[in-house]
Amino acid sequence: MSAQLLQVLFAGLTAGAIYALVALGFSIIYNSSQVINFAQGEFVMIGGMATVSFLHLGLPLPLAALAAVAATTLVALALDKLAVERARGASVVTLIIITIGASILLRGLASLVWDKNIHALPAFNGDKPIAVGGATLLPQSLWVLGVSLAVLAALWWFFNRTLYGKAMLATSHNRLAAQLAGISVRRVLLVSFGLSGALGALAGILVAPITFTAWDVGVMLGLKGFAAAILGGLGSGPGAVLGGLLLGLAEALAAGYVSSAYKDVIAFVIILAVLVLMPGGLLGRRAAERV
Amino acid sequence: MNLRSSIAVLGRLVAIAALAFAAHAQAQKEPIKIGAFVSATGPAAFLGDPERKTLELYVEKINAGGGVLGRRLKLISYDSAGDAEKARTFVKRLIEEDKVDAIVGGSTTGETMAVIPLVEQAQIPFISLAGAVVVVEPVKKWVFKTPATDRMACEKIFQDMNARKISKIGLITGSGAFDKSMRAQCMQVAPKYGIDIVGDETYGAQDTDMTAQLTKLRQNAQVQAVLNCGFGAGPAIVTKNFRQIGMSVPLYQSHGVASKEFIKLAGDAANGVRLPAAALLIAETLPFNDPQKHVVLDYQHAYEARYHQDVSTFGGHAYDGLMLIVQAMKNAGTTDDAKVREALEHIHGFVGIDGEFNFSPTDHMGLNLAAFRMLEIQNGNWTLVK
Numbered sequence: 254m255s256a257q258l259l260q261v262l263f264a265g266l267t268a269g270a271i272y273a274l275v276a277l278g279f280s281i282i283y284n285s286s287q288v289i290n291f292a293q294g295e296f297v298m299i300g301g302m303a304t305v306s307f308l309h310l311g312l313p314l315p316l317a318a319l320a321a322v323a324a325t326t327l328v329a330l331a332l333d334k335l336a337v338e339r340a341r342g343a344s345v346v347t348l349i350i351i352t353i354g355a356s357i358l359l360r361g362l363a364s365l366v367w368d369k370n371i372h373a374l375p376a377f378n379g380d381k382p383i384a385v386g387g388a389t390l391l392p393q394s395l396w397v398l399g400v401s402l403a404v405l406a407a408l409w410w411f412f413n414r415t416l417y418g419k420a421m422l423a424t425s426h427n428r429l430a431a432q433l434a435g436i437s438v439r440r441v442l443l444v445s446f447g448l449s450g451a452l453g454a455l456a457g458i459l460v461a462p463i464t465f466t467a468w469d470v471g472v473m474l475g476l477k478g479f480a481a482a483i484l485g486g487l488g489s490g491p492g493a494v495l496g497g498l499l500l501g502l503a504e505a506l507a508a509g510y511v512s513s514a515y516k517d518v519i520a521f522v523i524i525l526a527v528l529v530l531m532p533g534g535l536l537g538r539r540a541a542e543r544v
Numbered sequence: 545m546n547l548r549s550s551i552a553v554l555g556r557l558v559a560i561a562a563l564a565f566a567a568h569a570q571a572q573k574e575p576i577k578i579g580a581f582v583s584a585t586g587p588a589a590f591l592g593d594p595e596r597k598t599l600e601l602y603v604e605k606i607n608a609g610g611g612v613l614g615r616r617l618k619l620i621s622y623d624s625a626g627d628a629e630k631a632r633t634f635v636k637r638l639i640e641e642d643k644v645d646a647i648v649g650g651s652t653t654g655e656t657m658a659v660i661p662l663v664e665q666a667q668i669p670f671i672s673l674a675g676a677v678v679v680v681e682p683v684k685k686w687v688f689k690t691p692a693t694d695r696m697a698c699e700k701i702f703q704d705m706n707a708r709k710i711s712k713i714g715l716i717t718g719s720g721a722f723d724k725s726m727r728a729q730c731m732q733v734a735p736k737y738g739i740d741i742v743g744d745e746t747y748g749a750q751d752t753d754m755t756a757q758l759t760k761l762r763q764n765a766q767v768q769a770v771l772n773c774g775f776g777a778g779p780a781i782v783t784k785n786f787r788q789i790g791m792s793v794p795l796y797q798s799h800g801v802a803s804k805e806f807i808k809l810a811g812d813a814a815n816g817v818r819l820p821a822a823a824l825l826i827a828e829t830l831p832f833n834d835p836q837k838h839v840v841l842d843y844q845h846a847y848e849a850r851y852h853q854d855v856s857t858f859g860g861h862a863y864d865g866l867m868l869i870v871q872a873m874k875n876a877g878t879t880d881d882a883k884v885r886e887a888l889e890h891i892h893g894f895v896g897i898d899g900e901f902n903f904s905p906t907d908h909m910g911l912n913l914a915a916f917r918m919l920e921i922q923n924g925n926w927t928l929v930k
Contacts, residue, residue, distance in 0.1 A: 371809060373780075380784070382790075465780065505753070506756075516748075
């Protein structure tokens with residue numbers, strides 16, 4: 254394998270792992286409510302920015318990261334309690350619009366609470382690239398990839414092996430039936446928001462040393478994460494990771510071998526093609542919904 | 545934060561009180577009205593915010609020092625929020641309702657271009673704070689500008705490349721307006737300096753990894769140096785990726801990232817990067833015989849003491865805009881629009897933040913390449929390239 258190809262693949266994997274982490278957050282909330290939470294990107298931003306400010310307060314990095322995850326989870330819970338839950342009778346589309354509003358609000362608040370500058374986090378294991386076959390990879394990329402896979406495993410365990418996870422899955426399949434079986438749908442929604450808030454924050458912290466963080470990074474990361482989730486199949490954990498990696502690789506290969514000006518176009522054309530052939534996404538549920 | 549803002553409020557109150565006294569002293573005379581429209585909020589707030597703060601600070605300072613032509617200055621400032629449509633509305637209001645004597649503003653090129661027909665028609669001196677060449681080319685009778693252009697940045701970089709015997713370069717450009725405009729200008733002036741652009745890559749505004757594009761440039765054996773036309777976080781990521789994949793050719797960045805923030809973001813990777821920058825950035829390291837030394841240092845101290853923020857070159861554009869108008873009014877001895885414009889056009893050797901201004905009927909920007917200093921980042925700090 255030529256060094257150039259290897260380097261391009263590394264670039265794709267790095268970006269892809271970032272998209273995958275964001276996509277996982279979309280999947281959790283979608284699973285329990287069929288809602289696409291467009292504030293997911295903002296969770297990512299809050300995670301990164303909060304870590305930066307906790308670091309400034311003098312906390313060591315692991316503690317700052319933990320505090321940031323906790324803070325973001327609180328924001329996510331508040332979003333559910335104050336906005337989504339209050340509109341619980343409303344249609345899914347209305348709920349989605351609420352999350353769009355929330356994302357704009359959170360972005361605005363972030364630019365006031367913090368500032369409009371771009372901030373960097375130190376890499377967890379230094380900036381010294383690891384050389385592999387003529388190409389190089391940053392240790393931080395391995396962190397992102399590793400954590401994505403760990404999170405994927407943890408989520409699989411949670412959704413398939415714990416009662417609470419199963420209850421959440423049940424709610425996503427049939428809300429009414431789940432309610433009749435004694436599952437508190439309200440609580441399930443709350444937990445799923447908390448979980449995806451924590452996950453978003455984790456993603457934000459892991460990627461900040463590579464991509465930097467600022468009040469508005471959530472927009473593009475959210476969009477790419479959403480595209481990855483759709484590509485892999487909304488609601489599917491492995492699908493989110495697969496979708497993220499494919500999107501990242503497609504972009505990198507397009508930039509490295511075709512034209513960097515059209516790399517986003519190529520990535521999105523691939524997504525469109527996949528969706529035309531497989532409307533549920535690569536690993537989505539096969540059953541078509543009938544209205 | 546709270547303490548700081550209450551101190552700021554207190555400071556403002558004191559300033560207002562001082563103003564009130566000053567006003568009392570010159571109560572008999574009508575103030576000179578300076579109209580301003582800047583993007584104090586919105587996507588271009590990083591431009592407009594320091595611009596507005598600078599204008600407020602220096603209008604106060606000028607008034608405290610007795611005003612201009614024995615009259616007080618009155619700043620009428622609107623926030624056009626980066627919106628060309630709003631800019632038009634506000635400039636209309638400045639001209640028709642506020643009846644201002646001169647206008648400073650237009651943080652972005654879009655806002656500036658939108659209001660040019662209005663000021664040309666109303667025949668009011670207007671100093672734009674926007675970067676692009678189109679503002680003053682072709683020359684518009686009533687329009688001047690203070691920031692140096694992208695083209696000059698390109699020329700400065702190419703001059704340095706010539707000195708280092710570099711003739712074949714790779715470009716990597718972001719997708720923002722600044723990035724694209726600079727790329728176009730660089731392409732245009734490259735032949736003049738014998739520079740051949742052998743690689744041309746781009747990246748998106750929020751891209752997280754540019755190693756794919758840079759690898760392509762690395763594989764191109766002709767590339768002797770890489771120039772990144774970019775703004776925001778992109779150039780810092782490019783710089784980190786550039787070091788990550790072990791590229792050894794010189795890396796040039798644009799004046800768009802000439803801030804401490806860039807060094808902070810790119811970290812050690814920034815060492816060895818060269819870029820053109822305004823004198824303000826290296827105020828402290830400028831040699832004492834530099835004509836701009838005291839001007840930029842005074843501005844830096846005044847701004848930082850008042851707002852507890854780092855100065856930016858954008859605020860410097862506003863300083864120059866205001867001071868040039870004041871100078872022109874003093875030279876003309878009147879606020880008559882036509883005479884002030886005439887005086888502006890004849891300003892010669894005016895040392896400001898952006899450089900030394902020498903306006904002429906054919907040059908309404910007035911700066912030359914000396915406005916930019918070629919810097920190299922060494923050990924996380926700026927050093928002047930001799």
